Amino acid sequence: MPMRSVVMGLLVESWYLGRPVPDIAHPSRGGVDGRRPGSWADAPYDDVARLALALPGAAEGTSRGWRVWQVAGRQFVWERPFTQADLRRSGDDPVPGGPILAAAVEDLGEKEAVLAAHRGTHFTIPHLDGYAAVLMRLDAVGDGTLAETVEDAWLARAPRGVAEDHRAS
Template sequence: MVTLDEAAELARRLPETVEDERRGNRSWSVRGKAFAWERPFSKADVKRFGDAEPPAGDILAVMVADLAEKEAVLAAGRLGFFTIPHFDGYSAVLIQLQEVQPRDLEEALEDGWLSRAPQALADAYLAA
């Protein structure tokens, strides 16, 4: 289990990350491009779950490089990773913080950051 504050700390460790608010929720970006944000369910999202119980607790949306990576991340079956119809065709996954393993979240945030960081900044980070 990871708290939202712990997730925020992990995100802020990445170079040039700025924490901000997006639609009243916390978000993290690099040079103006969001790579992760708190993503509560809308009424429409909850309705789409039908009789199934929506994942509980804090949820993060985290960018991935492209739809192929999204499919690979979801296919890996890591605990806490999922998607919803609203994110169909969008290069991001959802992560249930009360279920995710800390190391998996850290890797997802780093990958999300790398997908949005300018190439020179990403290259410098990877070389360090």
């Protein structure tokens, strides 16, 4: 039977290792989803790592304790848990559960096109208004869409020559 804990007014089930979710939702204590960086929930991000690191010049690192993937020092995909500020901005609107990945896009026009093409898996939040990135629900996206999103994000941030060489191959 899963244990339950209330985090920022949200009911979160703690089925991993039978441990309760931390009572305080703060990135250094596990973020709103109750997960600490490097914990049990890394499995979906391992798929992201496999796809991202297969691209030329890609490297994995961390930022604020969360996994990020970069090319030429620029993040193209990264873990993006919801913060307390995100929850306040969402008001009464529900926020998606599960692991969330942020992915760079070429520009705001492409952002709108991606959001329209991938309703239900890709979304945005007020914090990203005016920023060329989308969020993706990893537990709801298929392997093909995940691979396409990661590669498109890499193309959006890779140096022009490297991206052109990759497209040509």
